[in-house]
Amino acid sequence: MRYSAWEILKQGLTGNAGWKPVWRDPAPKAEYDIVIIGGGGHGLSTAYYLAREHGLTNVAVLEKGYIGGGNVGRNTTIVRANYFLPGNSEFYSHSLKLWEGLEEELNYNVMHSQRGLINLFHSDGQRDAFARRGNAMINQGDDAILLDREGVRRHLPYLDFDNVRFPVYGGLLHPRGGTARHDAVAWGYARGADSRGVDLIQNCEVTGIDIEGGKVKGVRTTRGEIRAKKVGIVVAGRSGQVAAMAGMRLPIESHILQAFVTEGLKPVIDHVVSFGMGHFYISQSDKGGLVFGGDLDFYASYAQRGNLPMKEHVMEAAMTLMPVIGKAKVLRSWGGIMDMTPDGSPIIDKTPVEGLYIDCGWCYGGFKAVPGSGFSFAHLMATDRHHAPAARYRLDRFRTGHGLMDEEGTGSQHNLH
Amino acid sequence: MRLPCPLCGDRDIREFTYKGGAEYLDRPAPEADDAAWDAYLHLRENPAGATRDLWYHGGGCGAWLVVERDTVTHAVTGARLAADMAEGGA
Numbered sequence A: 001m002r003y004s005a006w007e008i009l010k011q012g013l014t015g016n017a018g019w020k021p022v023w024r025d026p027a028p029k030a031e032y033d034i035v036i037i038g039g040g041g042h043g044l045s046t047a048y049y050l051a052r053e054h055g056l057t058n059v060a061v062l063e064k065g066y067i068g069g070g071n072v073g074r075n076t077t078i079v080r081a082n083y084f085l086p087g088n089s090e091f092y093s094h095s096l097k098l099w100e101g102l103e104e105e106l107n108y109n110v111m112h113s114q115r116g117l118i119n120l121f122h123s124d125g126q127r128d129a130f131a132r133r134g135n136a137m138i139n140q141g142d143d144a145i146l147l148d149r150e151g152v153r154r155h156l157p158y159l160d161f162d163n164v165r166f167p168v169y170g171g172l173l174h175p176r177g178g179t180a181r182h183d184a185v186a187w188g189y190a191r192g193a194d195s196r197g198v199d200l201i202q203n204c205e206v207t208g209i210d211i212e213g214g215k216v217k218g219v220r221t222t223r224g225e226i227r228a229k230k231v232g233i234v235v236a237g238r239s240g241q242v243a244a245m246a247g248m249r250l251p252i253e254s255h256i257l258q259a260f261v262t263e264g265l266k267p268v269i270d271h272v273v274s275f276g277m278g279h280f281y282i283s284q285s286d287k288g289g290l291v292f293g294g295d296l297d298f299y300a301s302y303a304q305r306g307n308l309p310m311k312e313h314v315m316e317a318a319m320t321l322m323p324v325i326g327k328a329k330v331l332r333s334w335g336g337i338m339d340m341t342p343d344g345s346p347i348i349d350k351t352p353v354e355g356l357y358i359d360c361g362w363c364y365g366g367f368k369a370v371p372g373s374g375f376s377f378a379h380l381m382a383t384d385r386h387h388a389p390a391a392r393y394r395l396d397r398f399r400t401g402h403g404l405m406d407e408e409g410t411g412s413q414h415n416l417h
Numbered sequence B: 001m002r003l004p005c006p007l008c009g010d011r012d013i014r015e016f017t018y019k020g021g022a023e024y025l026d027r028p029a030p031e032a033d034d035a036a037w038d039a040y041l042h043l044r045e046n047p048a049g050a051t052r053d054l055w056y057h058g059g060g061c062g063a064w065l066v067v068e069r070d071t072v073t074h075a076v077t078g079a080r081l082a083a084d085m086a087e088g089g090a
């Protein structure tokens, strides 16, 4: 069914009895051309672009839980293209362009809202760093505007500009940055893939990967064996465990990242805003909740919930920057499992096993990458050639030392990102 | 989360800095090849469940600890001084 204003009117007048489930619930077949492990944002977009860009539809997505139950449904929904280093710059630029056409392409409302993103700075040194980043963004063909203090005040009058320790010096505005509805992105890609013939198989955990003579033959699952010519691993925080089924160890450590949401409020925060002197960023959802987060807890974890120190840090940073939100009540906090690489940048590559590919290492920034990653990973799996915007996301870069992408400039080491 | 420092007793996690898996104690020989160093520095077991990892008690005694804990439940079951475990000690 094609969604349109006319369809809503028609369904509304006929008792809304005509809406159908949006994707099928097929039983797994014995064999596919391509099996994608993981039905998160990246697995679903990969399947969609395999079908749409490469005409490959004998494809299954195997998801151990339900579609959208992983990080794709747990993130703070920020979509931006403000990266600095070659490799990341062109990749996220491409991904943002895909976002901009996504709703029309999928015929699905993902509530992509380019409300503008402002990264604040609080010192002369930070201003220089953001000016440089802004120039890199403009060189990449994206948009960036350096705001001085008064420029920031016009957008964000509610900040504590004269905070004694961390006065606001200005901000880097990325007008095309913003947010999207995270679940809707998963659902939109799921619907698009299903309608092109891809089998989305839920409650199907992959428990083994069959390899013969260095070549992948298929997977073992809780719903039986499935043979496949090619297999893609796209399981975010679980990457290490699934790769271990193929005898691989990855340059990945899984960490916890927390987020928070308040009760619904009248509109107050129009943009995405990030603090430059502590770990805090915020936006307001269309339901009115303030959605905010900070940094990793900084220890390996699969718990999907965090500890108190980072909660306190985030709340303190929030109160330092915008005391105006101090009376809002926090409704929920939660955590997701982040697949952290040593340099904080992702991996889209072949593995040493023929026919086995991997897309992982998205750290805390993979939601904005959902369209770009799916597009580039589908290209790699279909053609065996790297897609240009993702060509630097190599699995062996840590071993060779060539092409490390350490955006934060803190060093390519596990506990630093 | 609290960590049981053998020298200081049960202490708040805020006093510690996390380093990574206890494999960091098994340093390759200086002349080992790049594969060995890559494995040591970058490749991870990354277990979901029981793990042993290194924490530095900077806000306390300044010792390096090997902490036994569970990455799924966050339960902490023990801690020993890394100094007692280096040089092939178990």
Ligand SMILES: Cc1cc2nc3c(=O)[nH]c(=O)nc-3n(C[C@H](O)[C@H](O)[C@H](O)COP(=O)(O)OP(=O)(O)OC[C@H]3O[C@@H](n4cnc5c(N)ncnc54)[C@H](O)[C@@H]3O)c2cc1C
Pocket: A037, A038, A039, A040, A041, A042, A043, A062, A063, A064, A065, A066, A068, A069, A070, A071, A072, A073, A074, A075, A076, A077, A078, A079, A204, A205, A206, A207, A234, A235, A236, A237, A238, A242, A257, A258, A259, A293, A334, A335, A336, A337, A362, A363, A364, A365, A366, A367, A368, A369
């Ligand atoms: C609190 C938080 C805030 C974040 N904020 C942002 C943000 O603002 N902007 C941004 O760009 N990014 C953000 N991220 C990061 C982003 O959410 C992730 O990088 C991205 O969602 C990961 O890719 P995915 O959607 O494919 O992962 P997931 O949705 O986690 O998909 C992986 C899937 O694989 C499945 N799986 C695992 N093992 C198996 C198996 N053995 N067999 C079958 N299936 C399996 C899982 O069940 C899961 O559904 C945030 C993350 C968190 C946790």
Ligand SMILES: [Zn+2]
Pocket: B005, B006, B007, B008, B009, B057, B060, B061, B062, B063
């Ligand atoms: Zn101590």
